[in-house]
Amino acid sequence: MSATFHPGYNPMIRKIESIFALNDGERQALLKLPMQVMAIKADQDIVREGDSPSRSCLILSGFAATYKVTAQGKRQIVSFNLPGDVPDLQSLHLKVLDNSVSTISPCSVGFIPHEALRDVCERYPRITAAFWRETLIDAAIFREWVLNVGRREAYTRMAHVLCELLTRLRAVGLAEDHSCDLPITQNEFADAIGVTNVHVNRVLQQLRAEGLIELNGDRLNILDWEKLKQVGEFDPTYLYLENNQAAA
Amino acid sequence: MSATFHPGYNPMIRKIESIFALNDGERQALLKLPMQVMAIKADQDIVREGDSPSRSCLILSGFAATYKVTAQGKRQIVSFNLPGDVPDLQSLHLKVLDNSVSTISPCSVGFIPHEALRDVCERYPRITAAFWRETLIDAAIFREWVLNVGRREAYTRMAHVLCELLTRLRAVGLAEDHSCDLPITQNEFADAIGVTNVHVNRVLQQLRAEGLIELNGDRLNILDWEKLKQVGEFDPTYLYLENNQAAA
């Protein structure tokens, strides 16, 4: 695992600038955030439920997942984390983590000390607001997932998750119009939509049979985006992508 | 519907003071927040998905629920809102609401203009942090609900929701040790745990038959708290009740 500081770029900036224009002081403060960058293999926990980290992790590249586990040992992924996300930003205000975060593909992750984040927030209230806003969007996504898992059937759920992933990947420049790399196994999809891997396999075959998607290996190709959105009952409002073409 | 301003008390204060001691300026600012208080009947929407409110609502008394609806018209409650909660605080930063909030019992609700909230946040960074923290706890509850609905069976889910409700009601002084008023219908429980009302009826009977609870009308009495927690896989960590005896 390599480690450097001040990589000189920070995907948080791009996200914030889709909401408002940063001034020089703010941009510099974000660029100067100390950050320990590590390469992490697939399927490694980055942080664990019960931890009290003194830093937060910024996904620089790769896919990660936020998850919880029942007393019976069943895993539920509550969110996929893409480049630009800070899945444990909450730990800035909540001492004990109530969830784990694991890589699902090889990732590059930047660790930023809470001290440095607090300092930036103190000096730049608009950055505080932007971080707060990010956590509110996370909450909106969780709400949609409660609905998805609670009130939709597996076929619809699967379509919905695929729509969300493509839309979010587009927003960070990691998808073409209707296709993207998607290094997520059927087991992981199962843990995300709350069904078994066997059933994921069956609904995926159904989506393929309907001519909606191609999904082989790490590659997703959406053949009928309008139909998939309809089948998945997908309306991207809850992602709050504002100045963004991605919601098209 | 009656309307007054500056009721002279504010249940947000109590919540914040369980985390840190407010100074005089902060407390005065919170007490002076302009607030339009309204009495709202049961089963009325307070705000609706798609709204862009210019104020947030503070539940002063009664029970409310945050919910979303599928394209098929199925409702999913994503959170119960108790006195002291501000279920649409998110609207301070996110222009369009992605969920509705409805009363489930008669409620007294205080509406606070965003302008006033922004002003307080600007002048008192610790209050900003406290509000942010509240929204992070909301997110933690959503995560637990995704797990609950996605990976637990109905009997366990129901027990879990009852544990959460009693614990949260205790924290705001609305429950005795093991009982509380609970004006929630089986239909509403159904929408909260993602099953039908018929099935809620059956798991409740099972919980009664096991000697874990009494639940008639609006009254919940938990006969075996330890067992119910165990059955519901309930660990209150995710509620972040800090300086609070409620988690006992």
Added chain:
DNA sequence: CGAAATCTTGAGTATAATCAAAAACGGTGG
């Protein structure tokens, strides 16, 4: 007291789980 809402019960059905095993794939080392 009566109407509406809520709760309860039963029978039949559907979606998804479980279990087990085979096929396909992907990466690694010889």
Added chain:
DNA sequence: CCACCGTTTTTGATTATACTCAAGATTTCG
């Protein structure tokens, strides 16, 4: 480059949890 091994995907058969539909009992409230 190919053989091998672990992982992932696929298939089939059986079972279980929860849904649907329908009707009756009970409670609540005006």
